[in-house]
Structure formats: structure tokens, C-alpha cells
Amino acid sequence: MTQTFSGRKAMGAIGSPVFLVTSAHEGERGIMTANMVAGISLKPPLVSVSLSNHSQTSKLAGAGGEFALNIIPASLMELAKKVGRSSGNKLDKFEEFAIETIPGEVTSCPLVKDAVTALECKIESATDIGLHTLYVARVTAYHDLNPGTPLYLFHGRYFAIGEELGTFL
């Protein structure tokens, strides 16, 4: 039988790592939590990211044509929550939450110093899909920054990626 469902329920079934997305444009910088992120091509290396049209981070990413994806360790769960429920339209989250950054190598986006991995991305297309803009972007730099177990979200609950079961093939 067909089940009734909300968008949140359907998206919740698609587990994903938790990212801090960073962007910068003309001296302003943005940071937000996001999990609607997917790898969509190996060659060229492309990602898709869906960001709210109200988000300051998204506005700066759109204006600057670039963003960075910071894959964060499970130990940064509380930071992900705080960054995800406040907006750079109202406060400087980098200052407020004492987020340390290092400069990007090929973009002007700040990278989160404590991230496990950071990917610098150049936007190839931006499509308005209603409440969000869907960005397709090329990964232009890869940084393994720190050892750590990434934070993961599944049905609205956070997990630390755990037991290894095997390899890709």
C-alpha cells in the first residue's frame, strides 16, 4: 500500500555525511551546514549541492562562483547544529562559534581547519529548483586535513561512521 510521507521523511532515508559549506565574496564569508550533497561524476569530478535561496552562504557562493565542502568529524556535531540553525545574514558565525579556518588554495573560500577533508569547488551551473538552488560544481582541489571519523545523518539522527564491513568491490 502507498504510504503518506513528507519531504523530510523521504530525504531522511537518504543517509549522508554532514558538511560545512563555506563561501566568500568581496570580503564577506559564509558558512552553513548541509547534507543535500552528492558526488555525481568522476571525470570530471563533479558534485551537486542544494542550498536554500535564503542562505547567506548560497548567495555568496552564487556571486563568487565557488564554494568549499568541509567534511567534518563526529566531534563537531554541536558546531554543525549551531551553524545550521543560525544565519550569516544576522551574525558572523566564524567569530561567534570560534571557527578556525585556513585559506583555500584555488578559491577564496575559507576551509575549516578541523575538517577531515575539504574540497574546493567551482560552480558550473546553478538551477533554481524552488526553495533551493541546485549547484553543480567541479572539484578543483582536494585536502585531507585531519584524521577523524566523519559525522553522518540518517533519518534526522547523527552517527559517527563506524564499523568497516569491506571494500568497494
Ligand SMILES: Cc1cc2nc3c(=O)[nH]c(=O)nc-3n(C[C@H](O)[C@H](O)[C@H](O)COP(=O)(O)O)c2cc1C
Ligand atoms: C544537519 C543539517 C543539514 C542541513 N542541510 C542543508 C542543506 O543541504 N541545504 C540547505 O539549504 N540547508 C541545510 N541546512 C540548514 C542550513 O544550514 C541553515 O539554513 C543555515 O542557517 C544557513 O545559514 P546561512 O544563511 O548563514 O548560509 C541544514 C542544517 C542542518 C543542521
